[in-house]
Amino acid sequence: MPQPNRRVLVRSIDDISIEEVPAPLPGDNELLVRSTVIGICGSDTHAALGHHPFIDLPYRPGHEVVGVVTATGEGAEHFAPGTRVIVEPNLYCGTCPQCLSGRYNICRQLQVFGCQTPGGMADLFTIPADRVHRVPEAMSDLQAALVEPLATPVHAVAKAGDLTGRTVAVLGAGPIGLLVLAAARHAGAARIVVTDLLDAKRERAVRLGADGALQADAAGLAAEAHAVLDGPADVVFDCVAREQSMAQAIDLVAKGGRIIVVGVGAPGPTPIRLDLVQDREIRIEGTLMYTADDYRAALGLIASGAVDTDAIITATYPLEDADQAFAASLAPEHVKVLITVAAA
Structure with a gap:
């Protein structure tokens, strides 16, 4: 049978x-x-x-x-x-x-x-x-x-270029956001701030190495994040990918900085401030999944205990x-x- x-x-x-x-x-x-x-x-x-x-x-x-x-x-x-x-x-x-x-x-x-x-x-x-x-x-x-869920953040962090000594904001402290935190820290980021709506997720982000974890819907979020990072973020990883998070990303990122969209966006258009993207030379880049190189890097990260x-x-x-x-x-x-x- x-x-x-x-x-x-x-x-x-x-x-x-x-x-x-x-x-x-x-x-x-x-x-x-x-x-x-x-x-x-x-x-x-x-x-x-x-x-x-x-x-x-x-x-x-x-x-x-x-x-x-x-x-x-x-x-x-x-x-x-x-x-x-x-x-x-x-x-x-x-x-x-x-x-x-x-x-x-x-x-x-x-x-x-x-x-x-x-x-x-x-x-x-x-x-x-x-x-x-x-x-x-x-x-x-x-x-x-x-390994598979970590490979996506590894790929996203690679998209951001050399993070050595740079400042990072991670929007969203779910599984992908927390793994972006780990991958960015391993890649040499100097200071990292994480945002989320939930207390428990923010507390976990701090335990896992974030320099600060902020209420995602706080009225003064950008100013609070800049205080933690000593200025705007060189790179923002948007692991939420909604209209509000993209607006926050543009407020958080430095002139000439990068926004990496990691989360899966909702169907349909998402309004963004193109005037600010243009005026500040902000680079917005999507990231999808990974390749074998990212898998090998993720395997190495987990094996190392990072x-x-x-x-x-x-x-x-x-x-x-x-x-x-x-x-x-x-x-x-x-x-x-x-x-x-x-x-x-």
Whole structure:
């Protein structure tokens, strides 16, 4: 009899279920992977709430996934069964100008495993062998589950250029904002201020190394941030990506500074002060996902202990309680919620 395969199906935030589907078989150059740990991303909860501009409901999540290779297709035998892997979920064409220049994270035909295709929030899944990275022997599965979410901040920080001795503002102290904090500090930022609406998140940001953490809707936010940084921020990372946060970013950033948009914006237009962007020579740049170089850098950061993984991972749930895990991910006391899959 075929091996049963449980897989999470999200129809809405209030309708998350487990479907049973046939166990997949690896095709040429593919791996069959048994999931061990899967992270719930902000993109997952946005999609479940119907707010993500690029993920349609229903969908089958799981792009932050760690697992163990159980079988290989022809051409993928260099991954022995038992090898622990993490998925790099960007599925790209390899032939468009962006791919050919090495920027496959913005492939013209980009799809994301677990967003536009069924993902790894399941017992078993298949994935092209070139879309995984080996997990170092000394790294736990829980630590490895943070590589994918850390790779996005690593990529964003690289976009900002050399941060050595520079000042930084991070808007939003959710998982991505806190990991931007860690990546920016590791990259040499001299002073970092973080903003958030919630006391608990601001307190956590300070514990994780922020020089100051400010109320995001404070009337005098820009002046308070400038006081912490001894002037305007050289770089602002907007991990919220809403009209209010973009307005704040323009107020916070120095003349000639950079604003890096890390958060996923809401569908539709977002007004900004173009007069100030022009007059102050402010550079606004988007950042999407990562490449293999960012994954390798994220692996190194976690292996070095530069990221306090215990402070980031705040809850784990078994696969059968995926609905509870999604609900927990929306609770303000949590940063990163993980789903674990017991060995068959």
